[in-house]
Amino acid sequence: MVAPRTVDDAVAAIDVCRRHEVPVLSRGGGTSLAGQCCNTAVVLDWSKFCHRVESVDRERRTAVVEPGIALDVLNAQLAEHGLRVGPKPSTHVSCTIGGMIGNNSCGASAQAYGKMVDSVRRLEVLTYDGVRMWVGETDDEEYRSILAAGGRRAELYRGLRLLRDRHRVGIRTQYPDIPRRVSGYNLDSLLDENHFHVARALVGSESTLVTVLRAELDLAPTPGADTLVVLGFPDVTVAADAVPRVNPHEPTALEGLDHRLIELEHSRALAEQAAQHLPAGSGWLMVQFSGDDQDAADAKARALIDDLGDSVSASFVHDPHEEKQMWAAREAGLGATAYPPDGPETHEGWEDAAVPPERLGDYLRRRAGRRLLRAGGQLRLRARALRGVHGVRGGQAAPGRP
Structure with a gap:
C-alpha cells in the first residue's frame, strides 16, 4: 500500500513500479459496499493525503480537485460558491472523486445530473509507461497538433482514433441507449458527435488504462x-x-x-x-x-x-x-x-443491473419469477436431502422410520 502525500509522489511511485514491472492499482475507495478493489498489485490509496481542492471557477461552474477527496467533503467546500457535484452515490460520505471516476458512479441524483462521466470536463492522467498529460475534448485542430508533436502521446491518440473508426458502426448501433449504462469502456465518448472526449472515454475504466492524477469537473448549482x-x-x-x-x-x-x-x-x-x-x-x-x-x-x-x-x-x-x-x-x-x-x-x-425505464416493471417481474423457480428447486432438493437423511440408507431402514 502506498499513500502518496502529493500527486508527484504518486507519479514517482508508479515510476518505481514500472521499472520493476509491478502492477499498480489506483484505489479511489468507498464507492462499493466495502470500498473493495481487485488485483494483486501496489495499491495507491489517494484518500489519506491527496484530497485538495486546487481551484474553483464559479462563473464556469468548474473545479479542479485531487482524486482522494470524498464527495461530501468536496460538496461542503463548494457550498460557499453555491455549487456541488451532481452525481451522489449512496456512499457519498466516504466515496472519493477518484473512485467515482473509476466506477462511473451515479446514485439517486442520476435523474437530474446523469453519471459521473457527464460531470468530467478534463482529467490529468498518467499511463503506466510514463506519459503524463491532460485529456478532454479533442477537436480536429488539437488532434493535428498532438500528431505533429509526435512521441508516445501522438501514438496513443492515433490508436484511439483508429479504434474508434474501426468500430464506429458497432459503437453507434450496439451500445445500449439507457440512462444508467456504466458497464464497459465508454468508447462512444470518442465519436465525432461527442467531440472525441478522451477524458470521458477513460471514466469507468477502474484503473485499467491510466492513473487519474487530477480532475476538472463540471458542477451544478445548489438548489434553493x-x-x-x-x-x-x-x-x-x-x-x-x-x-x-x-x-x-x-x-x-x-x-x-x-x-x-x-x-x-x-x-x-x-x-x-x-x-x-x-x-x-x-x-x-x-x-x-x-x-x-x-x-x-x-x-x-x-x-x-x-x-x-x-x-x-x-x-x-x-x-x-x-x-x-x-x-x-x-x-x-x-x-x-x-x-x-x-x-x-x-x-x-x-x-x-440497468434496463430502460419503460421495461423496468417487466424486468422485476421476470426476476421475481426466476427467484420463485429457484426457491422451488431448492425446496425439492431439500426434500430429497431430507429423504436421504431420514429415509432408507444402504438398503436398511433408518432408526425410528418404517
Missing part, C-alpha cells in the same frame, strides 16, 4: 430548496411501472423501495423512523424535486401527485431531518440486503 414525496404502490413491480410517468416531471432524484428491504432494515434497527413516513403499500418510489424556493419545489411534487391521481398513495416529507432519515434508509439498503439473516447467502452486484 428540496422536497421529497413518497409514493405507495401495491408492490415494487407496480411502482416500477410508474417510473415512465414520473420521469417527465423531471425529479432531481428517484429511488425505489420494497417491503422486503424495509423488513430487513427493521431487523437491523436501520429504518424504524423512516418507515413512519411510508404511505400505504408494499412498494414505494422516493421522488425528490428541487426549486428556487420551497413553494416551487412543492408545486412540482403536487403536480406529479395530481397526474398520478388515485392510483397511488402519497406522503410529503418536509422536515429536513425526516428527509435525511428516508434517504439514509434507502442508502443502507445494499448493506441490509447483501446478507439477509433469514435467507440464502447473496452477494451485492445485481443492484447495478
Whole structure:
C-alpha cells in the first residue's frame, strides 16, 4: 500500500513500479459496499493525503480537485460558491472523486445530473509507461497538433482514433441507449458527435488504462430548496411501472423501495423512523424535486401527485431531518440486503443491473419469477436431502422410520 502525500509522489511511485514491472492499482475507495478493489498489485490509496481542492471557477461552474477527496467533503467546500457535484452515490460520505471516476458512479441524483462521466470536463492522467498529460475534448485542430508533436502521446491518440473508426458502426448501433449504462469502456465518448472526449472515454475504466492524477469537473448549482414525496404502490413491480410517468416531471432524484428491504432494515434497527413516513403499500418510489424556493419545489411534487391521481398513495416529507432519515434508509439498503439473516447467502452486484425505464416493471417481474423457480428447486432438493437423511440408507431402514 502506498499513500502518496502529493500527486508527484504518486507519479514517482508508479515510476518505481514500472521499472520493476509491478502492477499498480489506483484505489479511489468507498464507492462499493466495502470500498473493495481487485488485483494483486501496489495499491495507491489517494484518500489519506491527496484530497485538495486546487481551484474553483464559479462563473464556469468548474473545479479542479485531487482524486482522494470524498464527495461530501468536496460538496461542503463548494457550498460557499453555491455549487456541488451532481452525481451522489449512496456512499457519498466516504466515496472519493477518484473512485467515482473509476466506477462511473451515479446514485439517486442520476435523474437530474446523469453519471459521473457527464460531470468530467478534463482529467490529468498518467499511463503506466510514463506519459503524463491532460485529456478532454479533442477537436480536429488539437488532434493535428498532438500528431505533429509526435512521441508516445501522438501514438496513443492515433490508436484511439483508429479504434474508434474501426468500430464506429458497432459503437453507434450496439451500445445500449439507457440512462444508467456504466458497464464497459465508454468508447462512444470518442465519436465525432461527442467531440472525441478522451477524458470521458477513460471514466469507468477502474484503473485499467491510466492513473487519474487530477480532475476538472463540471458542477451544478445548489438548489434553493428540496422536497421529497413518497409514493405507495401495491408492490415494487407496480411502482416500477410508474417510473415512465414520473420521469417527465423531471425529479432531481428517484429511488425505489420494497417491503422486503424495509423488513430487513427493521431487523437491523436501520429504518424504524423512516418507515413512519411510508404511505400505504408494499412498494414505494422516493421522488425528490428541487426549486428556487420551497413553494416551487412543492408545486412540482403536487403536480406529479395530481397526474398520478388515485392510483397511488402519497406522503410529503418536509422536515429536513425526516428527509435525511428516508434517504439514509434507502442508502443502507445494499448493506441490509447483501446478507439477509433469514435467507440464502447473496452477494451485492445485481443492484447495478440497468434496463430502460419503460421495461423496468417487466424486468422485476421476470426476476421475481426466476427467484420463485429457484426457491422451488431448492425446496425439492431439500426434500430429497431430507429423504436421504431420514429415509432408507444402504438398503436398511433408518432408526425410528418404517
